[in-house]
Amino acid sequence: MTCFLNKNMNINIITAKTAGFCFGVKRAVSEAEKLAEAGGGYTLGQLIHNPFVIKDLENKGVYAVDSLDEIKENKPVIIRSHGVAQRVYDELIRQNIDYIDATCPKVVKIHKIVEEESGKGANVLIAGDPSHPEVKGIVGHCLTKAAVVNSAEDIENLAKNEASFVQNPLIFLSQTTGKLSKWIEYKKIVKKHCTNLKIFDTICRATTCRQNEAEELASNCDLMIVVGGRKSSNTAKLAEICQKHCKTFFAESAEELSADEIMAVLSDRVSKKQVRDINIGITAGASTPYGKIKEVHRYMSEITKNDEMDIDFMAEVDKTFKRVYIGNRVKAYVVAVNNTEAIVDIGTKHSGYIPADELTATPGTLPKDAVKPGDEIECVVTSINDQDGIVYLSKKRVDAAAGLEKLAEACTSNTTVTGVVTNVVKGGVIVSCEGTRVFVPASHTGISRGRRGEQPENPEELAKKLEALLKKEVKLKIIEVSEGRGKVVGSIRNAAKEESDALKEKFWSEIEVGKRYVGEVKSMESYGVFVDLGGVDGMVHSSELTWNRIKHPKEVVSVGDKLEVYVKSYDPEKKRVSLGAKNPDDNPWTKFLAEFAVDDVVKVQIVSITPFGAFAQIIPGVDGLIHISQISLDRVTNVAQYLTVGQVVEAKITEIDQEKNRVSLSIKELLEEQAADSDENDPEEADEETVSEEE
Secondary structure, three states: OEEEEEOOEEEEEEEOOOOOOOHHHHHHHHHHHHHHHOOOEEEEOOOOOOHHHHHHHHHOOEEEEOOHHHOOOOOOEEEOOOOOOHHHHHHHHHOOOOEEEOOOHHHHHHHHHHHHHHHOOOEEEEEOOOOOHHHHHHHOOOOOOEEEEOOHHHHHHHHHHOHHHHHOOEEEEEOOOOOHHHHHHHHHHHHHHOOOEEEOOOOOHHHHHHHHHHHHHHHOOOEEEEEOOOOOHHHHHHHHHHHOOOEEEEEOOHHHOOHHHHHHHHHHHHHHHOOOEEEEEEEEOOOOOHHHHHHHHHHHHHHHOOOOOOOOHHHHHHHHOOOOOOOOEEEEEEEEEOOOEEEEEOOOOOEEEEEHHHOOOOOOOOHHHHOOOOOEEEEEEEEEEOOOOEEEEEHHHHHHHHHHHHHHHHHHHOOEEEEEEEEEEOOEEEEEEOOEEEEEEHHHOOOOOOOOOOOOOOHHHHHHHHHOOOOOEEEEEEEEEEOOOOEEEEEHHHHHHHHHHHHHHHHHHHOOOOOEEEEEEEEEEOOEEEEEOOOOEEEEEHHHOOOOOOOOHHHOOOOOOEEEEEEEEEEOOOOEEEEEOOOHHHOHHHHHHHHOOOOOEEEEEEEEEEOOEEEEEEEOOEEEEEEHHHOOOOOOOOHHHOOOOOOEEEEEEEEEEOOOOEEEEEOHHHHHHHHHHHHHOOHHHHHHHHHHHHO
């Protein structure tokens, strides 16, 4: 389109013929549209690197998931044009998930190459971005060693440090969206280091044509607009190519373009070229919908058209030098991030910087963890150096102001909010919440400060307890907000109580005898342990902990242990729950009754001595009583003179009471039987009896 600004000047807006969807992307989007019409489904990863397409598909019922574990409904999954590793296909089949393979044919060809060549024993070298999904998918089809290089330096380092890798049979190929000029450079370097080498030129022809056209167009234009998703690799490469030849704007849509900035560039070009003809080029990545390209073309036409009136370009340039002042709230576009600051563009002649401690209220956060290039954020100007053209800004202050409003609303509605404990201060802790500092008094932290009547803790002891909360994420209630002073007070204790009350209410509404829980042992006494069932504590008596005889619960459990229990009885009014932990299947009495009977002789171990007898273990969990009258043929007055704990003896089972789970044992009866047997088998005693009868 040509639009005359005045009688001596015209502006030509030229859109590249290759701009927009490539064949592979068209095919993938088409499959997604069909899936939406059929009732919806999923895409494994974002279908293409364009937020507008992704949002449109979500509205139609096609959702992007990062892994198969996120799939909640039995609906088909689309494998996007980037392709996936072989293990993903295997997992889809294993889980019996229907899938539509929309992998670009060019990528499928690469998969076949690496499978065939690596199957013959060749290592695989890939030129591309190691974090790109296409490259990850290619690596996932290699049967031997694979390496990814993304610069000439990467190749040199590989040759130096992994000599065996490059000296073995090797194939070299590229990500389909690779930059042709870099690929040519990489091939020359690889050839120097590898003698047993096969090279496959796998850069997509459409990508090459798009890059060539973009370079030619940019070399003949005064301004280029590159349209596409910021995460799109091929779109980023187009912007890189165009930037070498003229001023280039990279935008996801027309809404991101600034008329003031564009007019300033055009004015500068007119003054330098001393001509009245201006060319503006538009190109787009392979994942950019045609509608977005059309929007940009229409926008450029509207901001540059003027049928009769002359435009003072320098006046337009002045607009870009808008005044900034301390306290001014501005929108900033993140250009770069390093370890100490974020560098931003605020649409003026100044260079904008946000120091690390002004990016977020969370201490120690690195700039890269707070923002990333491409983010648009709101900031407030903190200082200006017009001489050096530098302005310093704070994102933290804007976040705090917005956060204060949210916290005031949370206070009014009694909503629970989440934050991170950042500092221990006198009398409490500071929590970073919604970019705002929230003071939580020690009494509201939920930290125990001792029982009533005890001496209060000294400040040092309290500080140690509070330090345990540092860097932890906590839930809290906002109990006071002073917007004028920017003061906010919160309570971790109140939030915990509300959550605990809700859990208790749920527990008592669902409890029933026999219901099983897995709880945590919170405390123990000599008679049993108390188990947290989720807001409510229940007690397991020592006799219900194990089938074995124990003196103290600590013999089988410790505080903090997870314990599977079941409800024996409960009293909602008194809020008491009696629990059992013994597994019925492990009942030793079942085993005992199956293996032993009255009159059986067994070896037993003495486990305790009493005035009336001794208890002896028959099998683990089943003890029998040897009454004092059943210990010896002699009259026994002191059990300890005949038996000791740990001693193993033989005894006869004389009685089994199944109802009361009691067993009576006798050593005496066994001794009597042994004595009788001895008399019968003694010849001398038998002769004496005969003589006696004859007499």
